[in-house]
Amino acid sequence: MRVLTLIGSLRAASFGKRLAGAIETLAPAHVRFDRTDGRDLPLYDQDLDGDEKPAAVLELYARIEAADALLFLTPEYNYGIPGPLKNLVDWASRPAFRSPIKDKPATIVAYSPAPTGGARSHAQLAQVLAGTLTLVMPGVSLLVPAVHEKFDEAGSLTDEDARRRLARQIESLEAWTRRMKSA
Numbered sequence: 001m002r003v004l005t006l007i008g009s010l011r012a013a014s015f016g017k018r019l020a021g022a023i024e025t026l027a028p029a030h031v032r033f034d035r036t037d038g039r040d041l042p043l044y045d046q047d048l049d050g051d052e053k054p055a056a057v058l059e060l061y062a063r064i065e066a067a068d069a070l071l072f073l074t075p076e077y078n079y080g081i082p083g084p085l086k087n088l089v090d091w092a093s094r095p096a097f098r099s100p101i102k103d104k105p106a107t108i109v110a111y112s113p114a115p116t117g118g119a120r121s122h123a124q125l126a127q128v129l130a131g132t133l134t135l136v137m138p139g140v141s142l143l144v145p146a147v148h149e150k151f152d153e154a155g156s157l158t159d160e161d162a163r164r165r166l167a168r169q170i171e172s173l174e175a176w177t178r179r180m181k182s183a
């Protein structure tokens, strides 16, 4: 299975990027990962969204098409999803009803230093993805609260509970992807 991880943070020392790295090592070897934070995409502009799309948009489409499933990793910014992630989803949602993310199996992991664990950004992203007809895995939502306490100084995910829950999330995503492909 090929998973494209879409990370809602641009910063180099992002906890989301660290979580992505941890998930890559926790997942079974047959799960292959690609990742992007969408930093090369222009701001969505319908004037750019014609027959000749920007190269970064075509690259995003190709990477989504090459993936069997999507893993969204989002922090919470002001009770919502960060602008770059919304921008990425807006590009990926075009053309409407025929987009590369339509019918693509996906799951959302939200995280935050707060005890709420990005619950509001999780809910907001689920709502946005409902508008894109992405097949978000139902019932299995994963929040990582106090994310800054889950890593050691070298940046490795040491929190056992988070490790177990993230590993299970990828197992569930694989099962969900198989189910959606055979549906």
Ligand SMILES: Cc1cc2nc3c(=O)[nH]c(=O)nc-3n(C[C@H](O)[C@H](O)[C@H](O)COP(=O)(O)O)c2cc1C
Pocket (backbone or CB within 6 Å): 008, 009, 010, 011, 013, 014, 015, 016, 017, 075, 076, 077, 078, 079, 080, 111, 112, 113, 114, 116, 117, 118, 147
């Ligand atoms: C502009 C901004 C707004 C934020 N708003 C919230 C928020 O509403 N709720 C929350 O739990 N954390 C909030 N945070 C904290 C982020 O979730 C936290 O910094 C997170 O680690 C950012 O993700 P990253 O480490 O992957 O860059 C905010 C951070 C920033 C920079």
